[in-house]
Amino acid sequence: MKYRKLGKSEIKVSEVSFGCMSLKGGEQENITLLNRAFEEGINYFDTADLYDAGENEKVVGKALESKRDQVILATKVGNQMRPDGSGWDWNPSKSHILNAVDESLKRLRTDYIDLYQLHGGTIEDPIDETIEAFEILKDQGKIREYGISSIRPNVIKAYVEKSNIVSVMMQYSLFDRRPEETCLDLLANHDIGVLVRGAYAKGLLLDKPAKEYLNWSKEEVKDLVKQLHAFGKNMDRTRQLVLQYPLQHKAVASVVSGIRTEVQLMETLEAIKENGTLPKDLDQLSEIFPKNYYQNHR
Template sequence: MQTNRLGQTDLHVSEIGLGCMNLGTDEQNAQAIIKEATQNGINYLDTADLYGFGENEKIVGKAIKGNRDNLIIATKGGNHFEPGQDNWYWDPSKAHLKEAVKNSLLRLGLDDVDLYQLHGGTIEDPIDEVVETFEELQQEGLIRHVGLSSIRPNVIKAFVNRMNISSVMMQYSMIDRRPEENMLDYLDDHQVSVMVRGALGKGMLTDQGIKQWKTKGQNGFLDYSAEELKHLIEQVELTANNHEVSPQALAMSYALEHPAVSSLILGASHPEQVRKNLEAYHNRPTESYIFNNLMPSLKTQIYEQHRA
């Protein structure tokens, strides 16, 4: 699998990463998912302290034991919760973030984490204090590099202007092209990697697209109505079939085309999903083929019909 440099770091992440949120609580199944991923070229695992209120990090920690040196481990923090409670609140304070990092490391069984990401954020947050906290954690050797998980351009730019962040995780796909408006080029210019979530459009950009639309698209998506969304999915499937590729292969090529994008973070709840994602990745059309041959006609059929 191809790897791409993470920001300006010395790390190179696989173009497909494993999003660990949907691993579940069955440790045997979770370990099988991670094993399937890591034995087939995926070196980037992404979790967060909020997933399962810490339980997800524990499961990931057990699964990577003995294989740490071959992997890039990322987690996130900023959501304050107490053990045994199901509620949480946003807390980007220095006191909380420092405690959160240490708790994440304990759960993961690690001395340090490769990438620590602020799990959200608003422009009203004490950004200078957050930056100071991250820099102190780096100096203490607890985190190697810093990232954000955010779709807010003003928050992203505030951090890029204040510190050397390595990555931004954001939603991006053929049906969510918001990052194309003002973020992808900006981040590429600043040598910040984009880690994409949602590249398969909640499963609607896969060979199960219409089935997923029936359960997830009845209220539309972003500014698409339900019918516009259905039409888009049908056109993606038609284009993919006409060129003998899967819809997910088409979707992956689209999301990977921009040079700012380093990795697509794809979740899985069982090993077969990992295998299908990898099969689509390896069978995807090249980006140049996609944009020179497939996408112009697809855009004509769909995007020009979408209401302004």
């Protein structure tokens, strides 16, 4: 496993990391899977207070408590659960963030969070107030660093200009090359790391049945995937190319993979190995998949 520095921080994360939202097994099954991932070299585990109304943080905390100093724990804030459990509301306020962190710390069984991320955001948010909350938490030692999870260029630019974020989590794949227009270079130029989600495009790039995706029609998706698989020649090679594609940009620190089973874990670990993948292979892929662009939030 290779490790990359997360932006300008001192945090180093594995090139492929564990997106804990995908955990759907029983508690012990999930704990076993998380520990196996750690044993195989994955050190970055990403969750959120929203996932399973906090239960996801609990299982992650229980699984990794004994190796806390060897892992990078990341969670997210901003979606506030309603008292009656009927759903959640967006709340990026200073008061909510300062209160929510303590609950996440308890569930994660730790006294600090390595990376605390705003779980979304709009340009209409009280951004200065949100940033102030994260800076207070850094000063208090409750978090080491902070970042945002967003695909909105205008929001990303605002945080780049105003804050000390070290990371942005964003959707990026062969089917979603929108970050390549401006966001990736902007973040690289400011030494802000990118955590990639959605690298498999909901499985469409592998073996899920074709359907509409972003600006692509079902037929376009089907045709592009056919070309991808012909280029990859077999599923293992195709998976490798799909996973390696986002990692080629210098801004990208890790691909956060949603892993549900040990089989998926081992397939992902095998795909992260370069095994002869050359830049020209990835260049050819970029010729097969046309670029697309953000239409909103610019």
